[in-house]
Amino acid sequence: xxxxxxxxxxxxxxxxxxxxxxxxxxxxxxxxxxxxxxxxxxxxxxxxxxxxxxxxxxxxxxxxxxxxxxxxxxxxxxxxxxxxxxxxxxxxxxxxxxxxxxxxxxxxxxxxxxxxxxxxxxxxxxxxxxxxxxxxxxxxxxxxxxxxxxxxxxxxxxxxxxxxxxxxxxxxxxxxxxxxxxxxxxxxxxxxxxxxxxxxxxxxxxxxxxxxxxxxxxxxxxxxxxxxxxxxxxxxxxxxxxxxxxxxxxxxxxxxxxxxxxxxxxxxxxxxxxxxxxxxxxxxxxxxxxxxxxxxxxxxxxxxxxxxxxxxxxxxxxxxxxxxxxxxxxxxxxxxxxxxxxxxxxxxxxxxxxxxxxxxxx
Numbered sequence: 001x002x003x004x005x006x007x008x009x010x011x012x013x014x015x016x017x018x019x020x021x022x023x024x025x026x027x028x029x030x031x032x033x034x035x036x037x038x039x040x041x042x043x044x045x046x047x048x049x050x051x052x053x054x055x056x057x058x059x060x061x062x063x064x065x066x067x068x069x070x071x072x073x074x075x076x077x078x079x080x081x082x083x084x085x086x087x088x089x090x091x092x093x094x095x096x097x098x099x100x101x102x103x104x105x106x107x108x109x110x111x112x113x114x115x116x117x118x119x120x121x122x123x124x125x126x127x128x129x130x131x132x133x134x135x136x137x138x139x140x141x142x143x144x145x146x147x148x149x150x151x152x153x154x155x156x157x158x159x160x161x162x163x164x165x166x167x168x169x170x171x172x173x174x175x176x177x178x179x180x181x182x183x184x185x186x187x188x189x190x191x192x193x194x195x196x197x198x199x200x201x202x203x204x205x206x207x208x209x210x211x212x213x214x215x216x217x218x219x220x221x222x223x224x225x226x227x228x229x230x231x232x233x234x235x236x237x238x239x240x241x242x243x244x245x246x247x248x249x250x251x252x253x254x255x256x257x258x259x260x261x262x263x264x265x266x267x268x269x270x271x272x273x274x275x276x277x278x279x280x281x282x283x284x285x286x287x288x289x290x291x292x293x294x295x296x297x298x299x300x301x302x303x304x305x306x307x308x309x310x311x312x313x314x315x316x317x318x319x320x321x322x323x324x325x326x327x328x329x330x331x332x333x334x335x336x337x338x339x340x341x342x343x344x345x346x347x348x349x350x351x352x353x354x355x356x357x358x359x360x361x362x
Contacts, residue, residue, distance in 0.1 A: 001022055001023060001024040001201055002022065002023045002032065003020065003021070003022050003201075003205060004020065004021040004022075004023075004054075004057045004058075004060075004061055005019060005020045005021075005057070006018075006019045006020070006056065006057060006060070018052050018053060018054040018055075018056075018057060018237065018238035018239050018242070019057075019238075019239075019242060020054070020057070020202060020205055020206065020209075020238065020242070021054035021057040021058065021061075021238070022198050022201045022202050022205070023198075024197045024198050024201045025195035025196060025197030025198045026197065027190050027194065027195045027197075028190075028195050028197070028198055031058075031187065031188075031189065031190075034187065035058065035061065035062060035065075035187060036065060038062070038185045038187075039061070039062045039063075039064075039065035039066050040065065040066055040067065041066075041185075042066075042156050043156075043184040043185050044137070044156070044157050044158070044159070044181065044182050044183070044184045044185070045059075045062060045158045045159070045184070045185045045186070045187060046122075046159050046160070046161070046165075046182050046183040046184075046185070046186045046187070047059060047158065047159070047160040047161075047186075047187045047189065048160070048161060048162075048186060048187065048188045048189065049160070049162065049188065049189030049190070049191070050162050050189075050191050050237055051162050051236070051237065051239070052192075052236050052237035052238050052239035052240060053189040053190070053191060053192065053237045053238060054189060054237075054238055055120065055160040055162075055189060056075055056118060056120060056160070058187060058189065059073075059075070059116070059118040059158045059160065060073060060075075060118075062116070062158060063115070063116040063118075063156075063158075066116070066156070068114065068115045068116055068156060071112075071113075071114040071115030071116070072111060072112050072113075072114065072115035072116070073112070073115055073116050073118065074108050074111050074112040074115070074116070074117050074118065075118040075120065076089070076090070076108050076117070076118065076119055076120065077120045077121055078119055078120060078121045078122055078123075078124045078125050079120075079121040079124035083126045083129075084098075086125065086126065086129055087128075087129055087132065087145055088101070088105070088107065088145045089107060089108060090107050090108055090109060090129070090132075090133070091107040091109060091132065091136070091142045091143065091144055091145060092104075092105055092106045092107030092109075092110055092142065092144035092145065093105055093107075093144050093145035093146055093147075094144050094145065094146035094147045095146075096146065097144070097145045097146025097147075098145070098146070101146070104144070106144075107142060107144065109136060109142045109153050109155055110142065110151060110153060112153075112155045113153050113154060113155060114154055114155075115155065115156070116155070116156045116157075116158060117155050117156070117157050117158070118158045118159075118160070119157060119158070119159045119160070120159075120160045121160070121161065121162070122159040122160065122161050122165075122182065123161045123162075123163040123165055123168055123173070123174060127173070127174075127175065130174065130175045130178050131175070133178060134175065134177060134178045134181060136153075137157060137178075137181050137182075138181070140152060140153055140154065140155075141153060157182065159182045165179050165183075166179075191234065191237055192234040192237045192238055192241065193232075193233050193234045196230055199229055199230055199234075199241070200221075200226060200229065200230070202238060202241055202242075203221065203226075203229055203241060203245055204221070206241065206242045206245035206246065207219060207221070207245050207249060207257070210245060210246045210249050211249060214249060214250070216249060217255060218255055219249060219252060219255050219256070219257060220255065220256055220257070221256070221257050222256050222257060222258050222259065224258065224259045225248075225257050225258055225259045225261070225262055227259075228259045228262055228264055229241075229244075229262065229264075232264050244262055244263070244264065247263065248261040248262050248263070251263070295307075308340075309344055311330070312326075312330070312337075312340055312341065312344065312346075313344065313346060315329050315330050316341060316346055323337055323338055323341065323347075326341075
């Protein structure tokens with residue numbers, strides 16, 4: 001399994017994004033193999049996936065596997081700027097090009113020169129900017145706003161979208177020629193609910209990450225909590241999972257995160273590969289049911305007697321070897337409790353002092 005994470009420092013990208021990506025599920029392993037094939041080239045790549053599926057992480061990994069990895073990687077969210085500013089941000093501007101332009105400034109294309117420019121949410125670009133972007137990709141040069149001078153650039157462009165660009169083309173919101181220029185290679189990131197093999201490895205990664213940040217003691221997921229995680233629809237994908245693990249760590253009262261700590265609505269869960277029992281609540285009764293189920297699967301002999309013996313030993317230890325407290329805890333008389341403890345060898349006794357009734361129990 002390979003784990004990828006975003007740098008610890010904030011970057012210019014989406015405000016709601018995945019901060020880690022694993023390749024444990026078969027679908028993710030196939031994606032990784034494809035990614036490793038296309039990364040060394042200079043081809044433009046269109047990364048398609050829902051919000052929070054890890055598109056920026058994949059883009060960064062492509063950059064790291066390319067011959068440009070010693071050059072800049074610049075990530076830009078195309079939806080983060082107003083239409084009036086996006087041109088200046090992408091292509092730069094000269095002093096006085098618009099109100100507030102007190103000096104010349106290079107755009108993101110120039111900042112990424114020699115390296116990789118990641119354009120997230122490319123579908124949010126206004127049509128006039130799409131025309132200028134297409135020209136930059138074709139000519140490999142930019143003209144700053146307020147200037148007539150072109151500046152040569154050497155940039156590999158990786159774009160990402162969470163919308164269907166083909167439908168946007170049909171609706172007249174996206175240029176078809178730009179789409180084909182960007183979509184030399186496409187990578188489709190499946191939503192988290194369709195790559196279940198990644199869910200628990202990601203959950204454990206986030207649990208470990210926030211445990212260290214919060215200086216929390218060793219913490220694990222209960223079996224029931226894992227079942228709930230596996231069957232949640234994850235509409236927010238990896239980012240939602242990260243938030244859930246962070247929040248649940250704050251709520252858990254001991255070293256185990258329960259299904260209740262996750263605070264995920266059971267009504268929203270889908271029935272996927274591993275159905276979640278309706279009574280999956282990590283209550284003592286549920287935990288007993290799971291323990292019994294495992295015992296039944298092993299088909300041990302004399303199960304009833306073994307369970308009684310284990311219960312008595314556990315209660316005796318819990319009560320610090322106090323017979324009266326053990327009897328009260330189990331709802332038994334002291335004589336019955338004493339007799340069974342002797343039979344288990346948990347209580348040393350002088351048999352000459354036992355009455356006939358006690359001896360007959362052996």
